[in-house]
Amino acid sequence: MKKTSALIFGIAFAFVMIMSLASATLTLSSVPTLNHTSGSFKINVTSNQNETVNISISEIVQGTKKITFTESPTTFELNATDDTKEVIINYNIDSGFLFELGKSYSTILTLHGNVSGDQTQTITFEESDYCNGVKNQGNLEIRDMNFDVITGYGDSSDYWYLMDQVEVEVEVNNRGSWDVQNVQVSWEIDTTAGEKIMDGDVNDFDLNYGDDSTVTISFKLDQDFRRFENENAVFYVKASGKIDDQDSPYDSQETCAFDKEEIDIRTRDDFMIVESVKINGEQVEKDGILSNTITCNSNLDISGLVYNIGRDKQKESYFEVYNKELGFGEIFDLSDINGFSSENFDFQLNVPKDAKEKLYPLTFVVHEKNGDAFQNQEDDEAITNVFFRVVGACKIADPTITVNLDSTEVVAGKDMIVKVTLRNDDVKNATFTVNADGFSSWATLKEVNPETFVLTSGTVEEVYLTFNLKDSSAGDQNFNLIVTGNGYILANKPVLVSVQESLSFAFFNDFFDTLDWKVWGIIALNLILLIAIIIVARRVLRKK
Incomplete structure (x- = not known):
């Protein structure tokens, strides 16, 4: 019985103590x-218990x-009569301590x-504003x-992807009474x-x-990719200047106003894109045009980067x-690319000599391993175009x-x-040259008039080629007419001509062609005999 009473008393005492501590x-x-x-x-500290209190702040x-x-004080006594103790807390901020924009600064008082x-409570510092404490007087x-x-x-301002080129128009208004x-x-951007x-x-x-002014800010989101993992962007902007009015109590004082906007940064998409494309060393932005022109029959040196602008490896x-x-x-295989990383590429492209003078796109498409083009959550495909002229x-x-024939x-x-x-059937002006070859065995070329000339689109030029024909040139002859335009051979055309014999040459040809050489042989022999008889007769007469 005594043991039971003692046990009950102990339990009751423990319960009282627990309740006492719980209410302390x-x-x-x-x-x-x-x-x-x-x-x-x-700060003021109170307690419903008689106790010693210690205070500390990290x-x-x-x-x-x-x-x-x-x-x-750091340590003090409180009694159960709800006594209040006032504690003075001094804080010292080292020179050079920077309250960075967008960050919170706090500590714990215990x-x-x-x-x-x-018992704990949080001590916080004011959020840093972009004006760094400058008032907006x-x-x-x-x-x-x-x-x-x-x-x-x-x-x-709804969402951005890494490598986006962004422009921000900021309107600043002077709503005060002073210039x-x-x-x-x-x-x-933080x-x-x-x-x-x-x-x-x-x-x-x-x-x-009373006036306002609008300025344009331009930037590309191409830095510190990894810092945006699970983070958004905060765009801060401020307008600061000096009050310029002798009648103002704030004359020559600084004044500042700021604003901010939070923008969603999309990094959870499986998305890879081609960026930083260079043509012959000049960077060309997406949908941009190379400033220098390209000539036909030349090589282009192309380089760039494939960026993984998502967080997961591809x-x-x-x-x-x-x-x-x-x-x-061309198709180029890529190695495994970690999130927020990139891979270089370079190659050459030849512009054919017969290319048309115009603006050309060069299209890049990045594909997943299944062959589909990468797409973001808006179903935009990973296609990049750059242009060159x-x-x-x-x-x-x-x-x-x-x-x-003009003769x-x-x-x-x-x-x-x-x-x-x-x-000229081309759409632009062109320089033409006309010449000939393949005639040296039967003629010489005396003149080409004009030999070189410029024609606008759709216009016509008459060119005269003068040949001196050799005496032996009679018969069917040919030569090649060569036409070049802007340095390229456009035509190498065979031309056939029929050359007649001259009249004197034709007479002798006809005479000898109709001659009976047997008859003429007998006549020649008789002439020789006649001459011989005459010579003999003359010698006989001289002797007499």
């Missing part, structure tokens, strides 16, 4: 949000710089009571921000975790009261590049050529004139 409470007044300069604040460390806290246990206003994805796969001079628009990715500024300008991928008009097409040294369209007769030993009529 330390309370702490609210802690203000602290600014970015060293200072102090007060320091905030940034490299070699710190924010430290000292409490006065109260430890030997009866109540631990001049009433500047970032009135509007308009985002536009110039090239890439994003959509204005502001040297207004500078600055911008910065991750939502507060890591700076890139920044820049725009040339300054003056802004009188295996057994490949890309194709082609231009059907130029008859070019072919001008000069190109073969032109074949001209229309007709050949006629009334073609007789051996005399001149022969051939008329060539040439029409």
